[in-house]
Amino acid sequence: MTSDHWQAVALSKDIGRKPLRVMLDGTPIVLFRATDGLTALTDRCPHRLVELSKGRVIDGEIECPYHGWRFGGSGQCTAVPGHAGNLPKARVKTWQVCEKDGAVFIRHSPQSATPYTHCAAGQDVITRMVRSNTQSTVIDAAENILDATHTHFTHKGLLRGLSSKRVLVDVTVTGGDGWVEACYTGEDKQQGVVSRTLEGTRTKTIGRFRAPGIAELEYWGPDGLTLATTFHLRQASPDRVEGIGWLIGPNTGIGAQIKALAFKPMFKLALHQDRRVLSSASRNAALWPDAKPVLGPLDFLRNDIAAIMSGRLPDCAETPRIHQIQL
Numbered sequence: 649m650t651s652d653h654w655q656a657v658a659l660s661k662d663i664g665r666k667p668l669r670v671m672l673d674g675t676p677i678v679l680f681r682a683t684d685g686l687t688a689l690t691d692r693c694p695h696r697l698v699e700l701s702k703g704r705v706i707d708g709e710i711e712c713p714y715h716g717w718r719f720g721g722s723g724q725c726t727a728v729p730g731h732a733g734n735l736p737k738a739r740v741k742t743w744q745v746c747e748k749d750g751a752v753f754i755r756h757s758p759q760s761a762t763p764y765t766h767c768a769a770g771q772d773v774i775t776r777m778v779r780s781n782t783q784s785t786v787i788d789a790a791e792n793i794l795d796a797t798h799t800h801f802t803h804k805g806l807l808r809g810l811s812s813k814r815v816l817v818d819v820t821v822t823g824g825d826g827w828v829e830a831c832y833t834g835e836d837k838q839q840g841v842v843s844r845t846l847e848g849t850r851t852k853t854i855g856r857f858r859a860p861g862i863a864e865l866e867y868w869g870p871d872g873l874t875l876a877t878t879f880h881l882r883q884a885s886p887d888r889v890e891g892i893g894w895l896i897g898p899n900t901g902i903g904a905q906i907k908a909l910a911f912k913p914m915f916k917l918a919l920h921q922d923r924r925v926l927s928s929a930s931r932n933a934a935l936w937p938d939a940k941p942v943l944g945p946l947d948f949l950r951n952d953i954a955a956i957m958s959g960r961l962p963d964c965a966e967t968p969r970i971h972q973i974q975l
């Protein structure tokens with residue numbers, strides 16, 4: 649087996665400040681310069697299986713581009729941004745690595761009469777429709793839409809400000825037959841371009857999943873709904889998810905029409921950013937069919953979405969959960 653031997657995989661000068669992905673016997677490996685020297689890790693974040701090589705090297709550690717988990721030269725998880733307690737025991741496999749003569753070497757739903765459309769149906773709202781298409785699964789794509797913690801990384805500047813300032817937020821998770829929702833209160837208005845352009849004061853945010861594959865986000869201000877999206881996702885083929893969605897804003901006159909014009913392109917940019925991490929995770933999932941994603945301490949909805957998708961009542965239907973996070 650070739651992986652028992654030292655294999656030349658890159659030139660030393662290929663590995664500068666950015667991580668580099670190399671393949672060895674079908675296995676992707678990420679090379680980067682850690683605090684204690686050149687490091688080779690299996691190129692797969694244990695959290696959602698995203699390619700670590702799509703992230704960056706910061707303070708001698710590699711940072712995943714999805715939620716920012718960090719891994720040092722030993723492959724151990726050293727940070728879960730936003731989480732204050734014990735770190736998950738997740739680690740990435742390390743490979744032996746050395747440099748010689750300028751080269752790098754490594755070794756090993758009941759149906760209802762009329763379909764549900766969107767969260768503000770029947771109200772005086774302005775809507776724009778969008779289509780999407782991503783290499784992923786419905787559960788991963790739905791979770792992605794409802795996951796507030798990835799916005800700091802995947803959507804920096806767009807949905808979040810450029811600073812990494814966070815605020816303590818309360819999250820209440822409730823659910824019932826065929827639905828689960830997370831309600832966020834205590835947030836600052838987000839500093840990204842979208843919020844600064846389209847939103848006023850924010851009082852609460854709701855992320856909701858409905859059977860069979862509907863993900864919706866609602867942003868509420870003191871006078872009611874300020875912005876919302878409802879996305880219907882379906883598994884078009886084993887590795888492709890297609891979505892039909894509504895972008896929704898209150899009909900408050902001419903200003904609202906202008907905002908609606910701006911919302912769609914910004915939303916499409918966000919979709920593009922999400923597509924990158926989702927397809928990255930999907931590619932790695934195909935390489936490791938048995939790899940089980942780690943449930944992180946901030947993944948509030950994953951198990952409930954999975955329960956609903958398999959026709960079971962989500963756990964939170966019995967006991968609502970309250971979390972506090974730095975968002």
Ligand code: FES
Nearest residue numbers: 693696712715717
């Ligand atoms: S931090 Fe890597 S996939 Fe979430």
Ligand SMILES: [Fe+2]
Nearest residue numbers: 792793802922
């Ligand atoms: Fe996203």
